[in-house]
Amino acid sequence: xxxxxxxxxxxxxxxxxxxxxxxxxxxxxxxxxxSMKEAFVWLVKGRKGDLTAKFTALNDVSFDxxxxxxxxxxxxxxxxxxxxxxxxxxxxNPDSGEILTREKVAGLIEVGAGFHPDLTGxxxxxxxxxxxxxxxxxxxxxxxxxVEFSEIAxxxxxxxKFYSSGMYLRLAFSVAVHTxxxxxxxxxxxxxxxxPFQKKCIGRxxxxxRRGKTLVVVSHDLNLVMDICERGIVMDHGTKVFDGNVYGAxxxxxxxxxxxxxxxxxxxxxxxxxxxxxxxxxQAQEAAERGEEFVPQYDPDLDxxxxx
Numbered sequence: 001x002x003x004x005x006x007x008x009x010x011x012x013x014x015x016x017x018x019x020x021x022x023x024x025x026x027x028x029x030x031x032x033x034x035s036m037k038e039a040f041v042w043l044v045k046g047r048k049g050d051l052t053a054k055f056t057a058l059n060d061v062s063f064d065x066x067x068x069x070x071x072x073x074x075x076x077x078x079x080x081x082x083x084x085x086x087x088x089x090x091x092x093n094p095d096s097g098e099i100l101t102r103e104k105v106a107g108l109i110e111v112g113a114g115f116h117p118d119l120t121g122x123x124x125x126x127x128x129x130x131x132x133x134x135x136x137x138x139x140x141x142x143x144x145x146x147v148e149f150s151e152i153a154x155x156x157x158x159x160x161k162f163y164s165s166g167m168y169l170r171l172a173f174s175v176a177v178h179t180x181x182x183x184x185x186x187x188x189x190x191x192x193x194x195x196p197f198q199k200k201c202i203g204r205x206x207x208x209x210r211r212g213k214t215l216v217v218v219s220h221d222l223n224l225v226m227d228i229c230e231r232g233i234v235m236d237h238g239t240k241v242f243d244g245n246v247y248g249a250x251x252x253x254x255x256x257x258x259x260x261x262x263x264x265x266x267x268x269x270x271x272x273x274x275x276x277x278x279x280x281x282x283q284a285q286e287a288a289e290r291g292e293e294f295v296p297q298y299d300p301d302l303d304x305x306x307x308x
Contacts, residue, residue, distance in 0.1 A: 017102060018183050018214045019065040019088060024097035026058040026083060026238075057083045058094070059238040067182070070215040072225035074249055075235035081218045082187055084235065085109060088216065089185050106132045106176045107185035114172075117161035121152065121171055124160055128172065132179045142178045149204075150174040151197070170197060177204050183214040202228075206300040222250045226265045276302055 030053040058080045065071055073081035086092045087099055089107040114128045125146055129139040139146075147153050150170040152163075160168065176184070186205065202224065209215055209228055219225050225232065225246060232249020234242035242252045247265070251258040280296055287294035296302075 016067040017064060017100075018067050018069070019102075019216070020098075020100040021064075021084075021088070022062050022098050024058050024061045024084070024087060024094045024099060025056070026080075026087065026092070026094050027054045027056050029053070030055050056238050058087070060097070061235075061238070061240050062097075063233060063240065063243060065214060065216065067214055068212045069231060070209050070229040071217070071231045071233060072229040072246055072249065073216065073218045073233050073235065074222070074225065074253055078237070079235040080238040081235045082109075085185055085187055085216065085218050101183065104133055104179070104181050105183040105185065106179045106181035107187075108173055108176050109185065109187050115160050115168065118159060120159055121156040121163070125156075125171065125175055128175045129179065132176065132181070134179050146171075146174045146178050149178070149200075166194060166197070173201055173204075177208070181213065183216070184208055186215070186217045186219075188218055188220060203298070203300050210300060210304065222253060223265065223268065226250055226261075227269065273301060 061080070061084065073084055075081045083092065085107070086109055087094055088101065089105065089109050091107075091109055114131045115124045116127060119127065125143060126136065126139050129146075130136075134142075147156055150173075152167050152170055155163070155167065160171075163171075184205070205215065205217075206228055215228065217225060217229060229246045232242070232244065232246040232252075233240060234249050234252050242249055247261045248258050250256075250265075251261045254261065276299060280299075280302065283296065284294040
């Protein structure tokens with residue numbers, strides 16, 4: 001299987017470019033200090049070599065992402081995918097190369113990033129919303145929806161330093177999705193929340209995709225990325241080794257034929273959709289037997305994109 005495939009997107013031009021990464025390189029210092037003995041030997045040798053060890057996290061990485069594309073950054077631990085996402089978000093800067101983002105970008109990269117621990121949840125909604133480009137008027141208009149989605153209304157006036165990581169996640173994700181970004185960046189952070197909230201977040205991400213937003217996601221959940229992404233970029237030790245359709249990327253990761261990956265995923269989706277339909281029918285029947293009106297919980301797979 002080829003390890004140097006590059007995606008070509010027919011009909012795409014620079015006019016609809018959302019993200020451009022060119023020759024991005026990043027190194028980290030692994031060790032800042034040495035023992036006195038090592039320092040003495042280094043001096044005796046005439047200061048030859050480097051006292052610090054360096055790790056190349058990204059090595060000459062280049063790719064374009066266009067408006068409306070859904071892209072998964074894949075790779076095993078230490079491959080450089082999360083570092084790449086942080087570069088795009090602006091959390092980190094490359095040592096060399098360039099990164100251009102044309103659209104409004106919001107990211108969920110680290111729990112509590114952009115939050116001040118001594119401020120309340122309410123104050124941090126306004127702080128984080130402003131960091132993500134929202135005006136006070138926009139935050140005022142969406143504040144109740146943000147709190148409702150986060151499901152932590154009881155603690156919204158509590159200082160966030162007393163929040164659990166799950167509470168951080170709920171509020172951070174809610175603020176990010178309500179900025180209505182053109183480009184949404186999501187790291188493996190969804191694994192922090194409990195299962196019901198994970199499903200709620202995934203549902204909102206699917207809704208953004210169906211509304212034509214640009215999505216860049218880092219995840220080890222290959223079935224999930226096949227469900228929401230069309231394109232996959234595979235990283236290995238800081239180098240891009242595959243860039244193509246998401247099924248080809250997963251096949252590369254699994255060392256499996258692409259046609260098998262497609263078939264297995266399609267079968268899994270069909271089973272999951274049928275289970276959702278049956279569950280909704282059962283819920284509607286239960287409500288009818290109780291004489292209650294059944295209002296189904298929104299599901300993007302069954303109901304399509306939300307308006308707006």
